Amino acid sequence: MIPVMEIFGPTIQGEGIVIGRKTMFVRTAGCDFRCSWCDSRFTWDGTMKDDIRMMSAAEIYHELREIGGQSFNHVTISGGNPALIKDMGVLVDLLHKENCQVAMETQGSKFQNWMRDIDQLTISPKPPSSHMNQNLDILDTVIAELMPQKINLKVVVFDEADYQFARQIHHRYPAIAFYVQVGNPYLDDTVDKHTEKLLSRYEQLIDRVMTDDTMNNVYVTPQLHTLIWSNKKGV
Amino acid sequence: MIPVMEIFGPTIQGEGIVIGRKTMFVRTAGCDFRCSWCDSRFTWDGTMKDDIRMMSAAEIYHELREIGGQSFNHVTISGGNPALIKDMGVLVDLLHKENCQVAMETQGSKFQNWMRDIDQLTISPKPPSSHMNQNLDILDTVIAELMPQKINLKVVVFDEADYQFARQIHHRYPAIAFYVQVGNPYLDDTVDKHTEKLLSRYEQLIDRVMTDDTMNNVYVTPQLHTLIWSNKKGV
Numbered sequence: 001m002i003p004v005m006e007i008f009g010p011t012i013q014g015e016g017i018v019i020g021r022k023t024m025f026v027r028t029a030g031c032d033f034r035c036s037w038c039d040s041r042f043t044w045d046g047t048m049k050d051d052i053r054m055m056s057a058a059e060i061y062h063e064l065r066e067i068g069g070q071s072f073n074h075v076t077i078s079g080g081n082p083a084l085i086k087d088m089g090v091l092v093d094l095l096h097k098e099n100c101q102v103a104m105e106t107q108g109s110k111f112q113n114w115m116r117d118i119d120q121l122t123i124s125p126k127p128p129s130s131h132m133n134q135n136l137d138i139l140d141t142v143i144a145e146l147m148p149q150k151i152n153l154k155v156v157v158f159d160e161a162d163y164q165f166a167r168q169i170h171h172r173y174p175a176i177a178f179y180v181q182v183g184n185p186y187l188d189d190t191v192d193k194h195t196e197k198l199l200s201r202y203e204q205l206i207d208r209v210m211t212d213d214t215m216n217n218v219y220v221t222p223q224l225h226t227l228i229w230s231n232k233k234g235v
Numbered sequence: 236m237i238p239v240m241e242i243f244g245p246t247i248q249g250e251g252i253v254i255g256r257k258t259m260f261v262r263t264a265g266c267d268f269r270c271s272w273c274d275s276r277f278t279w280d281g282t283m284k285d286d287i288r289m290m291s292a293a294e295i296y297h298e299l300r301e302i303g304g305q306s307f308n309h310v311t312i313s314g315g316n317p318a319l320i321k322d323m324g325v326l327v328d329l330l331h332k333e334n335c336q337v338a339m340e341t342q343g344s345k346f347q348n349w350m351r352d353i354d355q356l357t358i359s360p361k362p363p364s365s366h367m368n369q370n371l372d373i374l375d376t377v378i379a380e381l382m383p384q385k386i387n388l389k390v391v392v393f394d395e396a397d398y399q400f401a402r403q404i405h406h407r408y409p410a411i412a413f414y415v416q417v418g419n420p421y422l423d424d425t426v427d428k429h430t431e432k433l434l435s436r437y438e439q440l441i442d443r444v445m446t447d448d449t450m451n452n453v454y455v456t457p458q459l460h461t462l463i464w465s466n467k468k469g470v
Contacts (some may be wrong), residue, residue: 009445010445011445012441012445012454012455018454019254019255019454019456020254020414020454020455020456021452021453021454022444022451022452022453022454022455069448070448070451071445071446071447071448071451072451073451073452074451074452083310085327113262114401133436143269176420179255190288195268195430195431195434196430198464199430199463202463203463206247206463207247210257210306211306212247213305213306215257215306215308216305216306216308217308217309218255218257219247219253219254219255219256219257220247220255220257221254221255221459222459224456224457227434227462228303228434228437228438228441229438
């Protein structure tokens with residue numbers, strides 16, 4: 001059984017290696033991290049614990065079709081940290097059987113065998129501003145288990161310390177596709193000129209990477225969904 | 236010799252399959268199309284013909300390093316239509332020898348053997364709003380020459396007729412990665428609230444694709460550079 005926080009879509013994947021892809025989202029509950037700027041705190045802070053449903057893979061697939069009809073062939077598993085869930089492999093297999101591709105994001109703190117079957121697996125180690133202490137030895141073992149799969153790395157950057165962390169991660173795994181993503185500190189929807197501020201931060205991050213000759217083989221990306229919808233849930 | 240309109244970077248690739256990638260740009264002069272909404276008219280309308288320089292591959296590479304230093308390992312060849320230029324293969328080979336990846340975009344009206352060597356080749360057939368009459372038989376032959384290379388298709392959408400054209404192209408080549416890109420009608424930089432208007436058009440295009448169950452295996456993307464920099468040249 002899988003603890004499901006929300007199922008929604010189809011919408012676009014707003015970030016990372018499949019940015020722009022038409023997809024459905026399955027968001028699981030529970031996380032081993034408590035990032036200071038987490039945009040999905042409700043998956044772990046207890047405020048929405050009554051909304052968590054324990055669902056089988058078949059039930060999740062049924063609900064995906066109920067909501068998305070025939071208008072999708074791609075599903076993104078998000079969290080929380082879906083890598084905590086042992087039984088997720090059943091869902092991944094079922095989605096593949098139904099001709100859906102599957103993407104997933106996790107922080108790289110835990111490995112499960114079924115992660116090898118994910119079509120687009122993003123490992124997103126957490127930088128200093130998260131106030132988490134990402135264990136790089138564990139990250140090494142998780143990535144070693146997944147190679148030579150098609151995985152990609154993504155680091156969210158809020159400030160210079162985060163940028164240095166991003167550089168460290170990129171240089172630690174230079175062969176893996178690397179995404180630098182601008183952080184979103186505007187989790188309060190009442191913030192004025194939200195899009196303008198995010199684009200300004202994005203431009204600063206671009207400038208930082210463009211002048212850094214140790215960061216060439218990289219992608220610098222925003223979160224498209226926050227540019228359009230701010231922090232609205234369910235899109 | 237290659238007719239060069241401008242060389243600039245490093246900056247991000249703002250669109251398509253390598254959206255966000257740190258890259259240098261080499262923009263060639265000359266085009267066989269005259270799209271109504273072309274954002275690089277100066278490559279073919281004669282207004283900047285005095286800026287065109289006939290350059291060898293070695294000269295272009297030298298200038299790329301002069302401007303970009305060691306801060307790039309990816310070059311995007313843009314136009315105009317670079318597929319018009321027979322001698323481009325020398326530059327592509329030189330860039331590969333220097334450990335640079337090469338991306339290119341063309342409308343698919345012409346094939347050159349060196350196009351098979353491009354790392355990320357985007358074919359962008361022009362929809363009705365361009366007032367061009369894209370010849371789909373020629374497009375078939377160009378794509379047939381390139382298969383099974385890793386090419387991708389991109390169609391810019393301004394209105395419903397364009398959307399129907401995008402659908403037609405996607406269904407004609409269902410196995411090729413497909414990008415629907417929101418059109419930018421605001422080529423005049425004095426337009427007020429440019430970013431807001433583009434994001435609103437982008438959201439409408441997302442809504443159109445999300446409810447269309449014949450358009451599942453697709454990416455819906457904006458032009459990141461126009462969101463940040465409007466129509467500024469050289470970024």
